[in-house]
Amino acid sequence: MSRYIPNTKEEQQGMLRDIGLSSIEDLFSDIPENIRLKKELELDNPLSEMELYDHMKNIASSNANLNEYSCFIGAGAYDHYIPVLVDHILSRQEFYTSYTPYQPEISQGMLQAIFEYQTMICELTGMDVANASMYDGATAVAEAASMASGITRRSKVLVASTVHPEYRQVLKTYSHFKGAQVVEVGYKNGLIDLEDMEKKTDTDTAAIIVQYPNFFGSIELIKEAGEIAHSKKALLIVCADPIALGMLEAPGKLGADIVVGEGQSLGNPLSFGGPYLGFFAAREKYLRKMPGRIIGQTVDNLGRRAFVLTIQTREQHIRREKATSNICSNQALNALAAAVYLTVMGKQGIREVAELCLQKAHYAYDSLIETKKFKPAFSTPFFKEFVVISESPVSEINKKLLGHKIIGGYDLARDYPELKGGWLVAVTEKRTKQEIDNMTKKAGVVI
């Protein structure tokens, strides 16, 4: 027996006898002979704990990890500092080995933590209500678009081409199958083209989707987009970077109706793209159209404060095909990480992290421009990420940098062919002056 099955073969025989059977095989008599597997599964021999650890370590060592490499790539996933406390809390079995808190009497810990998370997301975004998490930023955008269609009973959404390319792809997949239309809005000097947006917004437009800061790192024209949306009674959906919200005005104050985003930056490791979390917040009047789990405060029969899954009549287990979404499992543990992160950073820390990112990104930008091998792509204000145009192919620069143990920026030409040589560089609070100087020096002599 494997180490994860406590009962011995003899004990199992005893159990079988107890229920009047003679062999394990007897339990499977309902499975027709034709469809039984006649062979053993073709898998490698089992590994002991010791062998498994070595095996995994071996595979892990063929990756370039960011403890040894200096990271200047972002594009939707960021190398922010994670206070050690986060993993200590996440490693508590009471949290990570539990399931969705269906039984509130023995799930108050997770319920209260997520209630606190909802509050923090409301605070950051300037919204009234937040849910308990979505799968990631991309699916949160797609669900927000679907929610806006439901609210407005309109079938078209406008999305800025300055929104993360993968988010737009996910949005298009979801929309295609629901029979909704997605129209892209162009950009000018790194920001949405307001004229193009105005032209494309009509009375069939359910929502306008913008990112803040946008995929280029530029601080997007949220207020202006909101005015255009609202003039046609469409909703404004803002996909925001939660770290930027430490210092940038809350989207709720700029006219947003739904605010979503990728929450990875809040205490979640990069982990090759997941698990992360999507955060999702909205104005109160849209509460009953929201997707996902929502935690509410109530009292128990003795009048004590307690927390519980609530407004569940929106959800799949009750409404089935009429539910606001099909989501069941979410990213609760990642939301807990976000809550612990935001608790540790607190009111001052989140602002300080944001300012460090801003300062370091600007220092790196100036340094790269000084090398004269890079030209500015845009002249718009940016936060922790920016675009420069390189004379030599981005792939060559990145290859060279990798040799110096530096992970270079994102090659924009992949999604924006017009931005040939476009290099999207991210600088978080973790990068030191020495690392930035080293990177700009190495990048500056590539040719």
Added chain:
Amino acid sequence: MRDNPLIFELSKPGRKAYSLPCCDIPLKDVKDVIPEDCLRKDSALLPEVGEIDAVRHFTNLSLRNHGVDSGFYPLGSCTMKYNPKINEDVARLDGFMKIHPYQSDDSAQGCLEILYKTGEMLAECTGMDKVTLQPAAGAHGEMTGLMIIKAYHESRGDTDRNVIIVPDSAHGTNPASAAIAGFNVIEVKSNEQGNVDIDALQSIMSDKVAGLMLTNPNTLGLFERDIEKISKIIHDAGGLLYYDGANANAIMGISRPGDMGFDVVHLNLHKTFSTPHGGGGPGSGPVGVKKDLVPFLPVPIVDADCDNERYFLDYNRPQSIGRVKSFYGNFGVVLKAYAYIKSLGADGLLAASQTAVLNANYIMNKLKEYFELPFDRKCMHEFVLSGQKQKEKGVSTLDMAKRLLDFGYHPPTIYFPLIVKEAIMIEPTETESRETLDEFILAMIQIAEEAENDPQKVKGAPYNTVVVRLDEAGAARNPVLRWRG
């Protein structure tokens, strides 16, 4: 235990739990680089606490939560098996945790290898040809699989197939996912043995049917004995067969969906493959398909150049349904499932399923004289009792579930599947000892006796928990969804 204050209620201006290095570069005036109206006027009201306050707060919260390591968790359909510790450790290796998703393929060969090989192993376990690991959870996998089915029909010019059939015993996510993928849903009823009613299925077939979603064993824990007939009916009508893998813990190494006639399969790595449920997530819902459907899988696909032992991401797939998630799925979860399969091998997986089924049958047999058993036949990895007998004494299934809390158990799934009145759905999994099962059986028998002799005791439960029953209706009527100072 006393009420646990909210973290916001512990907050004191000026306290902090963080430390950051000094800025080592020349500073700019923020107002010179960011227009003033873009700057935040009011700080987000996040808590201000010291590090020890934060540690105690979340530690205290954890003590108000029940996990698999705390005690038995027979939550039907959720497969709350033991989550091996070594898998947590290997997932935290720097070489996995500190890898950026956009690093070049060359610098992330280890991650790509894990994704590729997990896909191959899951294909082998299910009898499918190719697997995508992009979906983040079971419901997300359902949506992805149904989109693939739609794309397949459309690619053949078969554009009128807009109906998905689901049994009346199906999980709520099935019809909800079908709606998201743009289908209409028709229910097919179950017969008196708890299986799909073949005549009823036959009568709703038409050239509008795109497919049937089936959980096998179904949500009653019963194997669909007529699966070959069902497969023929669906395929003869031009439809496809979708396998909901929520209950795959019953069949590993015993019978594969691919051999039963299924065309599309999703698995829940957080159920069958031992990855922790995380208090509600993250999960992972890989989707496997048969050869004809491979072109429609979401982009990117992880592929291997076997000659050079090199792994790469393939985006060039013109018939793909597109992307369903950013990056490549919940990599950190997939990693733990990989470690699990490597630890168990073929024998271990088979033993897991056999033991899970034995444990379920053992409990069922010991409880059937105390509770109504609507379908008295061999069950698979779970079974469904009815609390109807106790209901007649005024004690509901909810009351009995709450009473179980006093014994230190997480209760079974209740009131599901919808076709059983006062349903109690029990899934013990393979990782529990006989002693644990016996103690649970005794607790259930005691509760049945209490329902008979002292119903008020059960109706008043729980007594030993940090809070007692909640005003759930009040929570929904007057929603308080965030703290306000």
